[in-house]
Amino acid sequence: MDDPRTPAAAGAGEALYDEAGQTPLANEAADMRAEAAAMTKRAGTMRREAEAMAQKPEALPEDAASGPAASGPKSEDGAGCHGGRATLKAAAEAAGKSETLARYAADYPVGPHDKPQSMCPAFGSLRVGLRMRRTASVLSGSACCVYGLTFTSHFYGAKRTVGYVPFNSESLVTGKLFEDVRDAVHELADPERYDTIIVTNLCVPTASGVPLQLLPKEINGVRVVGIDVPGFGVPTHAEAKDVLAGAMLNYARKEAAAGPVAAPRAREERPTVTLLGEMFPADPMGIAAMLAPMGLAAGPVVPTREWRELYAALDCAVVGAIHPFYTASVREFEAAGRPVVGSAPVGVDGTAAWLKAVGEAAGVSAEKIAEAQNAMLPAIRGALAAMPINGRVTVSGYEGSELLVARLLIESGADVPYVGTACPRTKWSAPDREWLEARGVRVQFRASLEQDVAAVEEFGPDLAIGTTPVVQHAKEKATPGLYFTNLISARPLMGPAGAGSLAQVVNAAMGNKGRFDRMKDFFEGVGGGHAAGVWEDTPQDRPEFKAKYARKVAKLRANEEAIGS
Template identity: 75%
Template sequence: MSDSVATVDPANLIASSGAEETVSGCHAGADTMKDAAAKAGKSEVLEQYAKDYPTGPHDQPQSMCPAFGSLRVGLRMRRTATVLCGSACCVYGLTFTSHFYGARRTVGYVPFDSETLVTGKLFEDLREATYQLADPDKYDAIVLINLCVPTASGVPLELIPKEINGVRVVGIDVPGFGVPTHAEAKDILAGAMLSYARSEVERGPVARPTSDASGRPTVALVGEIFPVDAIMIGRMLEPLGLSAGPIVPTREWRELYSALASPIAAMLHPFYTATAREFSSAGRALVGSAPVGHDGTAAWLANIADKAGVSAEVLAKTSNALLPAIRGALQAAPIDARITLSGYEGSELLVARLLIEAGADLRYVGTACPRTPWSDDDRNWLESRGVHVNYRASLEDDIAAVEEFQPDLAVGTTPVVQHAKEQGIPGLYFTNLISARPLMGPAGPGSLAQVINTAVGNKERFTRMETFFAGVGTGATSGIWPASSGRAA
């Protein structure tokens, strides 16, 4: 393969961009980093991110480093190598988090210092590392991820060949100052991979995609859903003459072809803006919301049937067979509690719908993700029932909701749960205890009610603990004593 960057001097691209100002690191501040990135030739990338992932009244929700989302997507794919380019402290934190979540996969890292960054040697090191990794016997793709400092300094991943020795190379910028949440960073890589796969299909024959053995048209499922939910959706689609297709983000490259071949993409998690754009460009129909609860399932099936051209008779027969079972499951697993709900996974509105249908008194739902067309049905349904829906919710917003509504249970991020428990209110961490459960079809109500009702039942225990530990951690019991107390400060 010819060297496509032989006539380009990346050192000039970086050194002339004002990179020396950004070498001080990510402590320079978001505005300074954005300005440096724009001067370094990253304006187009940042402008697209600003359109895809608009911020709210504040710059950014408080959550983990956004790049973790892209890293997670790459590490979950078979025959895919992932290389990070960023400050050593950032890389350490990201790899630690990935292994904490069970990645058990090597993460590549190309170190740098001020000299290699400014002179362009970092780009050469990245390029060399990519060539060394490009073994078609081991990998289908290599993912290169620029973190904050390399993005601000204009490290041009786009100049690395898109294919080396038959191995695809996907380079993306995922700076914390340009991507609001780790959820949306998943979309950046998923969308980039779909774009690459779509260009392969347009150029000519590709490897045979994985296909449904039944030969029925498939519905691609967008969002990292619980595995049982994919099975449940498949059962719902079968009477309509359809099958559940691949889950995007996918687990292997070939599944991207299958996803693109699906006539319909179900936007189960609504923040995948770049992914939706690729499906639309491929001429695929998009359906928002998800089959949660009775009303949500009925509306979703009707939308799917409409896009797939399924007759009204077949839809009615399918709905009549399925919806009574969901209603029965809701009645068998009631939730009688006031709840506030928040999170940063993107499925918060779906969980809120299910809670309300189960009988919960839900006053507030906050999500760190932005409002998109694919959550409008959920938002309208919730707001019609008096629920305050807050997109791009901040930690302060979520805590204020707990203070205002004094719920029996606060479901949210770690600091929200911590605040609730300090007030003697039971709390559940959304990511690990709620979103990682089946939510769809008849299985959803019972799964959710079990963990919710158990947590609500702990209120008396929290009251006893609050009484027993009253005053601990404050004043003289905080571990910090003034000199006048007779103890060393």
């Protein structure tokens, strides 16, 4: 799949991100609503034909005829894609995906509100696959979704081709899409190029019950892993990483139980600690130095960069759940009999507690644990003292490490009244939550954009760390802001390096307050919101017009959902 001109790529209907716009779409007619209605009528006819065909297994290949894609309720591309979360979820459950959705609901609970605002969750799992060596990634979904996902992935530096299996209403409702996916996987299964092929169902194929579980588990020695990552079932892109990581760990664990597997490139003789959750590349090296006095070594980071690392990850003494929301992955480690420890070695308190918990879980003596603590804690104290942070900071994001960042900020001297994360509360986040709450911090799991913005309004921070809209809101108020993903996650957090690195960027940002004030003064009087700009007669706000058109939009959406159902 590295070369889209290969026969395998052509068979998969593969499109590079900058060519996806040439893919035929189902909504190119001038009147989209009329087209959607016509497609719905055709889909009804084809659905009845498909149900009749399902009574005759000889009309379809055996596995396709018996799968949900051949006989369950269907959702077609043009209308189904816009049918709404409830409609898509109901369709998926009726089409045989109820077990998958129930597992996601248990692993990634969304309360108290419906779901946080985040990017398409499939970006997370796609990013994991694109970072792995000798791994092909194939998407099955609406062309617009595939275009957006591949563009975003390339934007983040993944210079890898993404396979795409296109579909239309007919191939979706008759089960032909599953056959197309299966054919594409067979053509791609070249052991000279790949160890693994990852196939991902996006919203519409999931809602239509396309049965990836019926794909062969292995073709020509190439593993095949199929996952569903619908926006109506997986709340955030961070948790979608766990969906894929958990699926791969499950596969690898069964391989290891069945017989010998590939050894890691560099075999570690000491007991290892597997690190769960993506982190800055320097952090595992820092953690390795902390573990060495206890006779332990840092193991692989999950999600891994190569399949064989999964075996080494499972063959550990302890799992460190650095990111505490990897529920599916934890389940696989526990099935392999591995103890799991929450939190991470951030700051003085966090490092001392984490080393103690890891050492005890690995059966290390109290003397060795104390030796490791004494070797590292003075350096961390020195780094914190040398780079203090004086100011109030609110923290929010959707990466899963927000609580760790808040802990480090507080130990650096910052006043942190609020930390919000789009990820859920789990037992592995308890140590960080309890530490923060004991210091008066309001911790909000499954935080919404509105809650994060309200915190900026309530606490008036000197710096707002958060997602793009939170930072935008802060800067409009002349408050410095830092984008969590690019400016906080992209630096070390663990050990002495983490303390110094975080303080440097935070203090630099807070030092820009004067520049924001000057810009605000310069643009004073140009208006804001509906009155933004320079006017002879300032426009008047018309809330009654907004209410009128809001009702029209709501009615239009209701009609579209009725068509989609």
